[in-house]
């Protein structure tokens with residue numbers, strides 16, 4: 001069984017780690033896992049420390065050349081190795097890579113169309129191809145791949161690709177049964193201010209309406225777009241869940257429920 005799991009930067013706290021133990025248990029059960037991580041708050045915090053403000057368009061971080069360097073330091077350096085270290089403490093041999101390594105993710109610079117205007121987001125990319133050879137090689141040797149979403153353009157330079165897109169792109173490419181996007185809210189909320197308003201199930205066809213109607217904003221926009229793309233391209237289901245639900249992963253892999261919003265074709 002192949003499962004791609006995206007961990008939000010908001011779920012990663014080395015001082016108070018609740019995520020690596022359940023991931024390690026799932027891995028030991030023999031599931032083929034890929035872990036992809038984001039790093040929103042940690043990137044913003046480093047940018048603030050050098051006197052810069054974070055800016056977003058439709059949930060995507062505007063990334064100039066200098067921001068790209070900082071983003072790569074945080075994602076492919078600090079957070080990627082922190083995840084590898086936390087998993088090592090649980091006895092898992094994880095291997096931290098980024099979309100730039102082994103030709104894993106090829107991306108191209110993205111221009112956003114918004115209200116008839118073209119917005120240049122800087123060094124932000126969308127995925128053009130995924131090569132799963134490195135992931136397969138790591139699995140074959142018994143290593144758990146942990147992926148930072150920083151990817152390469154056709155000249156090998158770094159592009160910032162949203163971690164939800166990278167997780168969905170990998171899920172499609174390895175033909176994963178399930179993609180789980182863990183975040184800091186329990187699922188997709190019909191009222192973003194009310195954590196009790198979670199939508200339990202969605203089909204791909206419901207998603208354009210949710211996006212147009214403005215129910216989903218900010219970082220939920222790329223998640224819903226990518227969930228739709230994934231289930232329309234062979235991934236059986238995508239679950240958007242809160243970090244607290246990580247403890248239920250093992251039960252889920254055995255056929256149980258995972259609390260969160262379940263998206264199917």
Ligand SMILES: Nc1ncnc2c1ncn2[C@@H]1O[C@H](COP(=O)(O)OP(=O)(O)OP(=O)(O)O)[C@@H](O)[C@H]1O
Pocket residue numbers: 007008009010037038039040041059163164182183184185187188189190191192215216217218219220
């Ligand atoms: N309808 C909605 N339901 C749930 N969350 C929503 C909704 N609309 C907007 N959001 C926002 O989306 C956020 C999650 O996306 P965000 O990009 O901030 O985090 P992430 O993707 O989990 O982490 P990272 O960016 O580190 O990978 C929530 O914290 C919430 O504020």
Ligand SMILES: [Mg+2]
Pocket residue numbers: 038040164219
């Ligand atoms: Mg996000």
